Amino acid sequence: MSESxxxxxxxxxxRSAYSHCGxxxxxxxxxxxILTALAAGRRHGYALLSDVERLSSGxxxxxxxxxxxxxxxxxxxxxxxxxxxxxxxxxxxRYYEIVDRGRDDLRREADRLTARATAARASMAQAPxxxxxxxxxxATA
Amino acid sequence: xxxxxxSRYERLLRWYPARWRRLHAAVVLDTLEEHAEAxxxxxxxxxxxxxxxxxxxxxxxxPGVVMVGAILGMLLGSAPVIVLFSGAMTDDxxxxxxxxxxxxxxxxxxxxxxxxxxxRAGRINxxxxxxxxxxxxxxxxxxxxxxxxxxxxxSEADAGATRSWFGEATWVFxxxxxxxxxxxxxxxxxxxxxxxxxxxxxxxxxVLLAVPGTIALGVALxxxxxxxxxxxxxxxxxAGFQLREGSARAHRRxxxxxxxxxxxxxxxxxxAAVRQCxxxxxxxxxxxxxxxxxxSVTQQTRCAAASSADRWWRSLLSQPALRSCSAxxxxxxxxxxx
Numbered sequence: 360m361s362e363s364x365x366x367x368x369x370x371x372x373x374r375s376a377y378s379h380c381g382x383x384x385x386x387x388x389x390x391x392x393i394l395t396a397l398a399a400g401r402r403h404g405y406a407l408l409s410d411v412e413r414l415s416s417g418x419x420x421x422x423x424x425x426x427x428x429x430x431x432x433x434x435x436x437x438x439x440x441x442x443x444x445x446x447x448x449x450x451x452x453r454y455y456e457i458v459d460r461g462r463d464d465l466r467r468e469a470d471r472l473t474a475r476a477t478a479a480r481a482s483m484a485q486a487p488x489x490x491x492x493x494x495x496x497x498a499t500a
Numbered sequence: 501x502x503x504x505x506x507s508r509y510e511r512l513l514r515w516y517p518a519r520w521r522r523l524h525a526a527v528v529l530d531t532l533e534e535h536a537e538a539x540x541x542x543x544x545x546x547x548x549x550x551x552x553x554x555x556x557x558x559x560x561x562x563p564g565v566v567m568v569g570a571i572l573g574m575l576l577g578s579a580p581v582i583v584l585f586s587g588a589m590t591d592d593x594x595x596x597x598x599x600x601x602x603x604x605x606x607x608x609x610x611x612x613x614x615x616x617x618x619x620r621a622g623r624i625n626x627x628x629x630x631x632x633x634x635x636x637x638x639x640x641x642x643x644x645x646x647x648x649x650x651x652x653x654x655s656e657a658d659a660g661a662t663r664s665w666f667g668e669a670t671w672v673f674x675x676x677x678x679x680x681x682x683x684x685x686x687x688x689x690x691x692x693x694x695x696x697x698x699x700x701x702x703x704x705x706x707v708l709l710a711v712p713g714t715i716a717l718g719v720a721l722x723x724x725x726x727x728x729x730x731x732x733x734x735x736x737x738x739a740g741f742q743l744r745e746g747s748a749r750a751h752r753r754x755x756x757x758x759x760x761x762x763x764x765x766x767x768x769x770x771x772a773a774v775r776q777c778x779x780x781x782x783x784x785x786x787x788x789x790x791x792x793x794x795x796s797v798t799q800q801t802r803c804a805a806a807s808s809a810d811r812w813w814r815s816l817l818s819q820p821a822l823r824s825c826s827a828x829x830x831x832x833x834x835x836x837x838x
Contacts, residue, residue, distance in 0.1 A: 387622055387694070404531040422548070423532050424555040425625065427524065432622050450530040 386468045389429045392419050394438065394457060394465040401442045403452040404430070430455055438464055505543045506533060512549055515556025554626040561616035563742035569613040570735040576606030577728030596651050604644030607721060607728050611636055613735045615688065620742065624691040632687040639680035643718055646673035674718075681714035682707070689713075 386394075396402055396410035404426060412420050421429075433439045438461030442454040457465070509532050513525050532548075544552070579602035615633060618624045624632070653667030689706035696702040721727055 390622070404527065405534045408531075408535065422551050423528065423535055424548075424551040427528055427531075428555050428558070428626060429622075432620075444527065450534060451526045452530070453524075453527045 386464065387429075388419060389421065389425065390433060390438075391465070391468055392421075393426070393429055393433065394461055394468075397439060397455060397457040398462065398465055401454045401456040403445075403454050405452070407455070433461070437461075505536065505541075508544055509533070509552075512544060512552040513556070515553045516559050517556075520559050550630075551627055554630040558616075558619050558626040558629060561619060563620070563739045563746060566613045566616045566620075567736060567739040567743065569609045569616070570732045570739060573606045573609030573613060574729055574732035574736070576602045577610065577725065577732060579603055579606070580725040581729070597648055600644050600648045600651070603725055603728070604640050604647075606732075607643075608637060608640040610728055610732045610735060611640070613739070614731065617735060617738050617742070618688070618692070624688060628687050628691050632684045635680045635684035635687065639677050639684055639714075642673050642677035642680060643721075646670055646677055647722060649673050677718060678714055681718065682710045685710035685713050685717075 392411040392415050393407060395414055396407050399410075402410060404423070407430075408421055408423070408426055411426075430439065434441065434455075437458065439455050439457050442456040444451055444453050446452070506529070509529055510525075513521060513529065516525070532544075536542075536544075579599055583599055612633060615624070615629055615636070619626065619629045649666050649668075649670040653663060653670055656663050656667045686703075686706040686709075689709045690702055693702050693705055696705060
């Protein structure tokens with residue numbers, strides 16, 4: 360059996376919603392937190408608002424309008440999809456779920472952030488420990 | 501939440517297009533209601549009202565609207581070029597005013613269309629986009645007034661007449677255009693430069709870009725009005741890509757089992773109705789035969805007629821236009837969720 364025959368056929372790589380003509384743009388912070396919340400399972404709009412605030416430790420507080428505009432854009436880009444409506448306590452709730460392409464994008468973004476953090480930690484580890492500088496004697500003529 | 505508060509939210513949702521409201525208004529309204537109850541709000545805040553207005557207007561900026569805006573901008577922006585080449589350049593202040601108004605409305609339309617593209621791509625949020633748009637309207641108005649004032653002042657000086665306030669206010673208008681334009685460009689740059697982690701640094705970079713950028717843009721457009729046409733062409737190409745993507749998405753959606761587009765639903769309804777009518781016709785044509793020639797028309801003959809009608813329908817459904825329709829019906833039937 361040749362080398363090429365032994366190769367495990369890999370899954371076709373999904374095109375990222377953030378790559379255009381070979382350039383990969385960073386995911387927006389809102390998109391990152393929405394996808395992170397949806398990665399745990401399907402959620403409705405209000406649950407996403409609370410989850411994003413909780414997951415980002417309160418640093419990201421989305422408005423309802425921003426949330427739905429982002430959800431629409433992510434749905435248009437094919438990274439999430441609507442998973443049906445339900446009426447709970449007399450209120451209409453629309454559920455959303457992440458699709459494979461969105462999961463791939465989120466994984467790629469998480470890898471990118473991890474690589475940055477690793478580089479920063481490695482760079483900090485290389486720095487010499489703070490020691491007092493040796494005294495420099497100046498000779499006067 | 502009180503009924504009054506809900507009706508206020510409903511009124512604010514009118515900023516969104518009617519089609520959007522039909523699809524999403526109930527869900528968004530209930531989420532707004534839930535959020536207001538959780539945060540103890542009795543009515544929409546000023547921030548919410550601004551946000552709903554901004555997002556509603558942003559929702560109206562579809563690729564089709566952007567394309568129309570860019571085409572109109574190109575037509576209006578080409579006014580000075582047409583005037584120049586047709587030899588209709590006169591010193592009539594009304595004609596000059598008309599040309600300047602057309603040119604600057606065209607430029608405003610093209611810049612608005614370009615901003616809408618950034619908005620749809622998620623590079624700018626709706627709230628800052630609305631701020632930038634308001635500032636850009638002020639900037640282009642002031643810019644147009646500065647060019648008109650320059651022309652009037654020049655004509656007055658040429659004729660040796662007393663200078664009017666409008667003719668003398670060129671630099672005031674130009675300064676105003678620069679100030680508002682810097683504000684608009686700085687807001688856009690601040691949103692686009694989100695890769696810069698520090699907000700202070702991003703604000704400094706944005707202002708540093710916007711201050712000379714506005715002067716360069718204003719001077720370039722005043723010297724070379726045909727630049728608007730190039731800008732409009734770029735916007736049209738990008739809007740064309742977005743329109744094509746939207747159309748491709750609709751086709752991809754059409755391939756998902758159980759999800760039918762309105763046009764497919766109509767096609768299926770028409771086909772089913774025609775089939776029913778035709779089937780009834782075949783049966784009606786068999787009935788006189790059954791009554792008049794009961795002895796000669798056997799069950800076998802009826803079956804043969806029915807099967808020939810079915811064959812005819814199958815051949816009709818194999819036509820390219822109806823093949824996709826029958827495939828979609830099959831897929832929808834086979835999908836247990838549909």
